Every structure is written in structure tokens, then in C-alpha cells.
Amino acid sequence: MEKYELLRLRLANELPSCELNLAPPVTSGQLALAHDVEYVNAVFDGKLSQAQQREIGFPWSHGMVDRARGSSGATLMACRTALKEGISANIAGGTHHAYKDRGGGFCVFNDSAVAIRSVQLEAQRSAPGKFGSAKVLKVGVIDLDVHQGNGTAKIFASDSSVFTLSVHGAKNYPFRKELSDLDIELPDECTDDQYLNALEDALQTFDAHFCPDLIIYLAGADPYTGDRLGRLALSMEGLQSRDKQVFEWAWQRGIPIAFSMAGGYSVPIDDTVQININTFKIAAEYFSKYEFHFDSSA
Numbered sequence: 001m002e003k004y005e006l007l008r009l010r011l012a013n014e015l016p017s018c019e020l021n022l023a024p025p026v027t028s029g030q031l032a033l034a035h036d037v038e039y040v041n042a043v044f045d046g047k048l049s050q051a052q053q054r055e056i057g058f059p060w061s062h063g064m065v066d067r068a069r070g071s072s073g074a075t076l077m078a079c080r081t082a083l084k085e086g087i088s089a090n091i092a093g094g095t096h097h098a099y100k101d102r103g104g105g106f107c108v109f110n111d112s113a114v115a116i117r118s119v120q121l122e123a124q125r126s127a128p129g130k131f132g133s134a135k136v137l138k139v140g141v142i143d144l145d146v147h148q149g150n151g152t153a154k155i156f157a158s159d160s161s162v163f164t165l166s167v168h169g170a171k172n173y174p175f176r177k178e179l180s181d182l183d184i185e186l187p188d189e190c191t192d193d194q195y196l197n198a199l200e201d202a203l204q205t206f207d208a209h210f211c212p213d214l215i216i217y218l219a220g221a222d223p224y225t226g227d228r229l230g231r232l233a234l235s236m237e238g239l240q241s242r243d244k245q246v247f248e249w250a251w252q253r254g255i256p257i258a259f260s261m262a263g264g265y266s267v268p269i270d271d272t273v274q275i276n277i278n279t280f281k282i283a284a285e286y287f288s289k290y291e292f293h294f295d296s297s298a
């Protein structure tokens with residue numbers, strides 16, 4: 001939890017051009033676009049079983065519900081803003097282990113899934129000519145957290161409007177993986193070069209299969225060598241190159257990009273925050289290169 005506050009403070013100090021806004025929390029109706037109503041109600045009403053709370057990893061509280069709703073709301077706002085301005089972010093989010101009907105691995109709701117389904121609906125409502133029944137807003141998920149985006153993969157398994165790419169440690173949680181549209185499994189102690197080559201290949205394959213209107217990028221800090229939970233061995237510079245590769249790829253194709261922080265568990269926690277700050281600095285460089293002229297009323 002500590003990293004979020006540190007990140008917000010450092011962003012305000014070190015990147016004053018980055019506009020910080022508070023997003024409204026998502027409603028139960030928005031959550032139900034990606035989750036079962038029964039599960040959403042159980043979270044809202046404090047009716048999660050002990051086993052369900054254990055799977056999530058922390059006990060139910062009003063604060064937990066507020067955080068989970070706020071985080072999904074921030075990813076949704078980041079997607080809306082990215083569609084208008086090119087790049088935007090949630091300084092938390094990336095809760096990719098949450099399934100349709102249950103949470104897990106510190107994830108209550110799947111913010112990416114809720115945001116995707118919400119912006120797809122909004123796009124259809126606001127511009128039926130552009131994203132009408134014949135065309136749905138297509139979203140690509142580039143999940144570079146060290147853990148597989150199992151919940152996201154499962155939620156969108158049979159949804160051709162969403163392409164899920166996950167690059168993760170083969171031996172990291174979750175131990176039973178789901179099938180993303182594209183999974184890249186990396187060995188323990190994977191180095192910068194090995195990782196960056198694998199990512200380049202993955203983005204090429206992505207290109208060959210899918211042309212998105214929007215990217216959600218989970219810029220997890222946990223492939224870092226100093227991470228307590230990640231089994232890979234990327235340096236801070238390697239992670240900066242990773243971020244550049246993703247932003248460059250999206251920018252060359254003119255695709256708006258919304259990114260979230262996902263995992264990061266370094267000791268000291270400042271390393272995780274530094275990795276997150278680096279991602280924002282690279283995003284800011286690309287933000288000035290994006291020239292989107294989206295009519296916000298369209």
C-alpha cells in the first residue's frame with residue numbers, strides 16, 4: 001500500500017506536467033459488465049466467505065471495497081482520457097488475478113476488464129456510426145507484470161474484441177495458468193536482453209493478429225531483479241527499455257495507451273516507486289509526441 005502514496009508524492013514533485021485527477025469509483029453496474037452480479041454484491045455487502053477472503057489475500061473491510069472500486073474507476077478514467085489525449089495512467093491498478101466470479105492474489109475486481117467493457121459500451125453509445133453493432137472498440141492488453149494475467153485471460157477468452165498478451169515468469173504465481181491470446185513464459189533469472197528480445201517477438205506476433213483501438217499496458221515493476229516475489233532478473237535500465245519498447249510500438253501505430261502500475265514488491269519499496277516513476281517519465285516523453293485530435297463529443 002505504501003508505494004501508492006510515495007508514487008503520488010514523487011509524481012507531483014518530479015513531473016509537474018503530469019496532471020493528477022481523482023477518478024470517480026465504478027458503480028456496481030459497471031462492475032457487472034465484467035463480473036458476476038452475485039460476486040459484486042458479496043463484495044459490496046461484506047458477504048465474502050473466509051475462503052474467498054483468503055484467496056484475495058486480505059480481509060474484507062469498507063476500505064477494501066472503496067479501494068477496489070476507486071482503482072477500477074481510475075483505470076476506466078485512464079482509458080477514456082487516453083482515447084482523447086493519447087496517453088493516460090492509473091497510479092494503481094493492474095489487478096489482473098481477479099476472475100469474473102472471484103478475487104485472488106491481492107485482486108478484488110479486475111480493473112482492466114471493467115474498464116474495457118465500460119469504454120466499449122460508451123463508444124457504442126456515443127458513436128454508433130463508428131463503433132456500432134458492426135464494429136466494437138478493440139482493446140489490446142499488454143500485461144508485463146511478472147505474474148500471468150490469469151483473470152484477464154479467462155474473462156476475455158472467447159471475446160474476439162480483446163487481445164490479451166501476457167509476458168511472465170514461468171514459475172511465478174499463478175501456478176495453474178490460463179490461456180491468454182499470447183503467453184510468453186520466461187525462465188528464472190531471465191536477463192534484460194533475453195526479456196527484451198522476447199518482448200520484441202511478442203509485439204510482432206501481436207501485430208500479425210490484432211489491430212487495437214486502445215492499449216491497456218500493465219507496467220508491473222516486479223520483473224525487477226530486486227523484487228521479493230518476481231523470479232526474473234531485469235535491471236532498472238532493462239525495465240526502462242521495456243517501457244520504451246511498448247510506448248514506441250504504440251506510438252508508431254498511433255494507438256492510444258492507458259497504463260497501470262500492477263505489482264511491485266521490492267525492498268526497499270523505493271526501488272519499486274523508482275521503476276514506476278521511470279515509466280511515467282518515458283510516458284511523458286511520448287505524450288508530447290502523440291498528436292491526437294479526437295473530438296470529445298464524437
Ligand SMILES: [Zn+2]
Binds near residue numbers: 147220264
Ligand atoms: Zn505481479
